[in-house]
Amino acid sequence: MASVLKVDKLDPQSGTALEIGTSGDTVSIPSGATLDISASTLTPPATMPASSGANLAALDAGNISAGTLPVARGGTNITSGFVNGDTIQRVTADSTTVTGSTTSSWADTTLTASITPASASNKVLITVHQNGTGIANGASNFSGIRLRLMRDTTVVATMNEGCAYRYSGAVANNIGSASITWLDSPSSTSALAYHTEFSMDGGYGTGNVQWMGRATIMLEEVLL
Numbered sequence: 001m002a003s004v005l006k007v008d009k010l011d012p013q014s015g016t017a018l019e020i021g022t023s024g025d026t027v028s029i030p031s032g033a034t035l036d037i038s039a040s041t042l043t044p045p046a047t048m049p050a051s052s053g054a055n056l057a058a059l060d061a062g063n064i065s066a067g068t069l070p071v072a073r074g075g076t077n078i079t080s081g082f083v084n085g086d087t088i089q090r091v092t093a094d095s096t097t098v099t100g101s102t103t104s105s106w107a108d109t110t111l112t113a114s115i116t117p118a119s120a121s122n123k124v125l126i127t128v129h130q131n132g133t134g135i136a137n138g139a140s141n142f143s144g145i146r147l148r149l150m151r152d153t154t155v156v157a158t159m160n161e162g163c164a165y166r167y168s169g170a171v172a173n174n175i176g177s178a179s180i181t182w183l184d185s186p187s188s189t190s191a192l193a194y195h196t197e198f199s200m201d202g203g204y205g206t207g208n209v210q211w212m213g214r215a216t217i218m219l220e221e222v223l224l
Contacts, residue, residue: 125220
């Protein structure tokens with residue numbers, strides 16, 4: 001039978017350190033007993049033993065400083081406070097400069113914006129709204145503005161006859177607009193300049209962009 005020591009208080013013989021047991025021993029508190037340390041300071045080990053977190057009723061998520069949450073808990077791809085699908089940064093720009101062309105060669109529209117991705121694995125969502133007018137040079141000639149989206153010198157997307165067009169010289173001009181929405185994967189952390197270019201389909205007639213006002217471009221870095 002185990003020995004029983006009945007006392008009301010244990011104090012160290014000298015100093016302020018009190019040791020219970022020896023290294024390798026197991027100190028057990030029986031079921032039903034309460035260990036009250038509410039008025040004391042608890043110093044846990046650097047590595048906590050495996051245990052259920054069901055009784056952790058006041059765990060502030062702001063105190064989680066490392067690791068990756070599983071998909072079932074809304075995690076994965078959490079970087080610098082952003083969750084999968086979040087917009088990390090947004091850049092907008094516009095242009096009201098009227099630019100004209102009469103050839104099938106591509107010309108800059110002056111609509112441009114730059115962004116520097118925080119991670120090479122992130123995407124850039126580009127939204128462009130461009131307006132223009134096409135004027136035919138004869139009763140039967142076709143006049144159409146083609147539009148394309150560029151990343152620096154790389155063609156990202158092309159819209160043929162998308163901005164303004166007309167088929168007959170009987171009408172002075174035809175005014176239209178076009179929008180491009182594109183999810184780009186630049187795989188870069190360098191500064192990227194996105195801009196639009198336009199040309200006349202077949203080189204017929206005259207085309208102008210920003211003819212009726214403002215064209216806009218928006219760049220959004222997203223975590224996917």
